[in-house]
Amino acid sequence: MVIDCHGHYTTAPKSLQTYRERQIAELDSGSRASTRGDLGIGDDELRESVQPQLTFQRDRGTDVTIFSPRASAMAHHIGDAVTSLHWSQHCNDLIARVCGLFPENFVGVCQLPQTPGVAPDNCVEELERCVTGLGFIGCNLNPDPSGGHWTAPPLTDPYWYPFYEKMVELDVPAMVHVSASCNPNFHTTGAHYLNADTTAFMQFLTGDLFARFPTLRFIVPHGGGAVPYHWGRYRGLAQDMKRPPLTELLGSNVFFDTCVYHQAGIDLLLKIVPVDNVLFGSEMVGAVRGIDPETGHYFDDTKRYVDAAAVSDEDRRKVFEGNARRVFPRITARFAVAP
Amino acid sequence: MVIDCHGHYTTAPKSLQTYRERQIAELDSGSRASTRGDLGIGDDELRESVQPQLTFQRDRGTDVTIFSPRASAMAHHIGDAVTSLHWSQHCNDLIARVCGLFPENFVGVCQLPQTPGVAPDNCVEELERCVTGLGFIGCNLNPDPSGGHWTAPPLTDPYWYPFYEKMVELDVPAMVHVSASCNPNFHTTGAHYLNADTTAFMQFLTGDLFARFPTLRFIVPHGGGAVPYHWGRYRGLAQDMKRPPLTELLGSNVFFDTCVYHQAGIDLLLKIVPVDNVLFGSEMVGAVRGIDPETGHYFDDTKRYVDAAAVSDEDRRKVFEGNARRVFPRITARFAVAP
Numbered sequence: 001m002v003i004d005c006h007g008h009y010t011t012a013p014k015s016l017q018t019y020r021e022r023q024i025a026e027l028d029s030g031s032r033a034s035t036r037g038d039l040g041i042g043d044d045e046l047r048e049s050v051q052p053q054l055t056f057q058r059d060r061g062t063d064v065t066i067f068s069p070r071a072s073a074m075a076h077h078i079g080d081a082v083t084s085l086h087w088s089q090h091c092n093d094l095i096a097r098v099c100g101l102f103p104e105n106f107v108g109v110c111q112l113p114q115t116p117g118v119a120p121d122n123c124v125e126e127l128e129r130c131v132t133g134l135g136f137i138g139c140n141l142n143p144d145p146s147g148g149h150w151t152a153p154p155l156t157d158p159y160w161y162p163f164y165e166k167m168v169e170l171d172v173p174a175m176v177h178v179s180a181s182c183n184p185n186f187h188t189t190g191a192h193y194l195n196a197d198t199t200a201f202m203q204f205l206t207g208d209l210f211a212r213f214p215t216l217r218f219i220v221p222h223g224g225g226a227v228p229y230h231w232g233r234y235r236g237l238a239q240d241m242k243r244p245p246l247t248e249l250l251g252s253n254v255f256f257d258t259c260v261y262h263q264a265g266i267d268l269l270l271k272i273v274p275v276d277n278v279l280f281g282s283e284m285v286g287a288v289r290g291i292d293p294e295t296g297h298y299f300d301d302t303k304r305y306v307d308a309a310a311v312s313d314e315d316r317r318k319v320f321e322g323n324a325r326r327v328f329p330r331i332t333a334r335f336a337v338a339p
Numbered sequence: 340m341v342i343d344c345h346g347h348y349t350t351a352p353k354s355l356q357t358y359r360e361r362q363i364a365e366l367d368s369g370s371r372a373s374t375r376g377d378l379g380i381g382d383d384e385l386r387e388s389v390q391p392q393l394t395f396q397r398d399r400g401t402d403v404t405i406f407s408p409r410a411s412a413m414a415h416h417i418g419d420a421v422t423s424l425h426w427s428q429h430c431n432d433l434i435a436r437v438c439g440l441f442p443e444n445f446v447g448v449c450q451l452p453q454t455p456g457v458a459p460d461n462c463v464e465e466l467e468r469c470v471t472g473l474g475f476i477g478c479n480l481n482p483d484p485s486g487g488h489w490t491a492p493p494l495t496d497p498y499w500y501p502f503y504e505k506m507v508e509l510d511v512p513a514m515v516h517v518s519a520s521c522n523p524n525f526h527t528t529g530a531h532y533l534n535a536d537t538t539a540f541m542q543f544l545t546g547d548l549f550a551r552f553p554t555l556r557f558i559v560p561h562g563g564g565a566v567p568y569h570w571g572r573y574r575g576l577a578q579d580m581k582r583p584p585l586t587e588l589l590g591s592n593v594f595f596d597t598c599v600y601h602q603a604g605i606d607l608l609l610k611i612v613p614v615d616n617v618l619f620g621s622e623m624v625g626a627v628r629g630i631d632p633e634t635g636h637y638f639d640d641t642k643r644y645v646d647a648a649a650v651s652d653e654d655r656r657k658v659f660e661g662n663a664r665r666v667f668p669r670i671t672a673r674f675a676v677a678p
Contacts, residue, residue, distance in 0.1 A: 143524070144524070148489065149488070149489070150487070150488070150489075150522055150524045150525070152524075153523065153524075154523055154524050183489055184492065184493055185482070185483070185489045185491075185492075185493050185538055185542070186489070186538055186541075187538075187541040187542070187544075187545060187576075189572075189576065190541035190544065190545070190572070190573065190576050191534075191537050191538045191541040191542075194537050194564075194565045194569060195530075195534035195537055195538065195565075198530050198533050198534055198537075198565065199524055199525055199526075199530045199534065202525075202526040202529035202530040203524070203526070203530075205526075205529065206526060206529070222569070222572075223568065223569070225533075225565055226533045226534075226537065226564055226565035226568065228568065229562065229565065229567065229568035229599065229604050229607065230533060230561070230562070230599060230600070230604060231601050231603070231604065232599065232600030232601025232604060232627075232631065232638050233528075233529070233561075233599070233600045233601075233626065233627055233638070234529065235600075235601070235631065235633075235638070236600055236626075236627030236628075236629050236631065236638035236639075237528065237529050237626070237627055239629045239632075240627060240628055240629050260568065260569060260571065260572070261569070261571030261572045261574075261575055262570050262571025262572075262574070262611075264570070264607050264610055264611055265568050265569060265570065265571060265607070267607075268568060268603050268604070268606075268607050271603055272601075272603055287572065287575075287576070288571075288572055288575030288576055288579060289575075289579055290575050290578045290579050292571065292574065292575065293578075294574075299571050299572070299574070299575035300575075
């Protein structure tokens, strides 16, 4: 079985965007609705909207996608906590409906109603609703709800602890995933995403979060940002700072996905990072949508790179399935391990 | 000849730090001196202070270091433009003196008196003084003088043009190099440096800066941040955005150094990035100071990795010397090409 741990609903029906635009317009006009309103999206529209993902799954030979709302559209920096809650609930409900329509193909991960300056305690309820009510198996946690101004405390700060306590209680991991950048310095998918990955990893390296929360688990997406390429730098920094070796720091707490869009990058990732800490992911349909003229295949068809990497079949199975089951234990209630 | 394009004066005599601490204390007390004062550092102290660099050059088989003030200590976010000017002039003067004492071993690159909210027009004079007066061959340009709050416009914005015009006139490149982070999210050497590299590259990819300044040259240090590891992502983004291929975008304008502290990282860099766009650098004595227990050699002894990489001798000579001469043409007045 091949589990893609990183897929966003980037092909949602247009009405979702229309809702969001109306929500933002109401903010601007000061006439914000106090109720969250309806999307008015039918099941047929939903079925139609995920045909690209289903086709890619079939063509590429993957089985199930751990599916979450479009990351760049979370835009936690827009409006306030109520804006974010209404928007998150709608986005999460759509994911739940897609997962209900195609239970063999998708399992849900939720967006959180984060907002700048508000402690993530306010996200506990939505996480609980999604996990216990909608059958979701994880969440996307934004380390920078300000959208590129980085005004929240580091992920190792007690600011985040109440949310982590709920994650631990529910036994769900978080993918550390920022949203769109509203800082003109940072291109969203070409800089902000990767910077956030690198930043979060270094926060984990310097903090003692996992001594306090030994079962807390994070996926650092996009292949871990700059980290595997600079593995020597991080090993050296950890050593200079008298921190444990990186392999120990990763342990069963920090994982990278395989959203790296060329063979040499995946080769480096799988050569350098302990295989137990790598989860297959493609970010499909996502950041890069074209076909690589050098290979004739989609840039984000990461399964091809993992298939071609010099690792044992046993290790490849870990990357494709086994590790995802450890990190997202709730997936096994939905997809039993093959006998 | 082996030219190390990336060395900072991290071993300066203690009096330099004492000066800086006094300068900051005066800022805090509101009694800022209107003159820049003296450091009171003798030549013997300077000679003594660079013995580590000289020893490393000898031991590692490198010849000359392109030498600049300690990057993390630039701290453009402290004080105002006058603070930064006094501090930069002192730091640059020390570099000039070291280069004068060891003219076979060091050639200077300057720090700039940047300050948040002030356009870099105010750096033109110090650049000119350093290049025409002190024999420097380049500068370090900080894309984020705020120290991790990213409040300046992107490097492709006309905000920077007056400074670029002087760079072009003097025919000197800039290394894009941030300083210490005062944002608790970003560890200085483990996140902020690499994020800035990634960010700057993506700015160059999306902008049209080099159409306007065809001879402007930037070194993106630390191996280009996350970029080579994510080369497929950047090729794909460029294609999706209808930008030219990356090799064309790099052209004779954007270069990466080899400050990547493990063999697999250097192997990827030299396999993926056009060899004409890679300059040897070590960041010595710098971010990572320890010995790698896996190899028994210093993490930042990057010459070993380049020596061991699967490239032709001709390509290795480009990385060690030829490319640095193209990017820093003024170096050849100081170090003639071997007959």
